[in-house]
Amino acid sequence: MPDIVELYRQHRAFVWGSLSRLGVRSEDLEDVLQDVFITVHRRLSEFDSNRASLRTWLFVICRGIASNHRRSLQARHAAVAQSAAEPLHVDDVSPEEAAARAQAKVRLESILAEMSFEKRITFLMYEVDRMSTEDIAEILGIERGTVFSRLHAARQEFERAVRRLQLLDLVKEKST
Incomplete structure (x- = not known):
């Protein structure tokens, strides 16, 4: 050890x-x-x-x-909203790129916030942390089949939310 x-x-x-x-x-x-x-x-x-x-x-x-x-x-009633964007190195990206990244981060957080905790944590453990379904099941104390069903449902919610945002962008673009 x-x-x-x-x-x-x-x-x-x-x-x-x-x-x-x-x-x-x-x-x-x-x-x-x-x-x-x-x-x-x-x-x-x-x-x-x-x-x-x-x-x-x-x-x-x-x-x-x-x-x-x-x-x-x-x-303690001290909950404060998490900042919308991580600090960006100005010299690394253009202002347009920095704004696009900040907007993408806000959108991602919004999509994830709409998911239930169970779906969100399963989705993030698998997609971001690259954990196996066996490890996720063990950590969360659930059956492996439940991991698969939560992952499937989370992916569907994620894809629907992305399509909805893309449609909104298209509508905004057409109206300008």
Whole structure:
């Protein structure tokens, strides 16, 4: 078993992305990430590679800490909307490209926000994190068939939403 420093180096990006997809606000990610690795350090001796992969175990910890974080924000009435766009390096892209990226990000977040949590997390774990259906089933505590049905439903919702947005763009374009 690697030490905590090595675990942090190897899995920081995965944990960061998982927390983000689990709904942790961008301004809170660094603090929640630290909470995850503090918990990992405390519970490292409990990890059993015969029961789950390290990524699965890390995701389960992320899910619990993200859930606790959301509850604590709600309890303090401190929920603030997540910024619409990540900071962009101005010198890397043109203003038009920066605006297009920001708009695409807002649209993606809007589409994902319309999905139920169960569909959204399944979709993101499979499509973004490239996790296997077996790992997703294990992490979420559901049958593999349920993973497939949620994934299928999420893809259909995603495609319908994209088509709807494309149609709206076409209508706007024709009216100008």
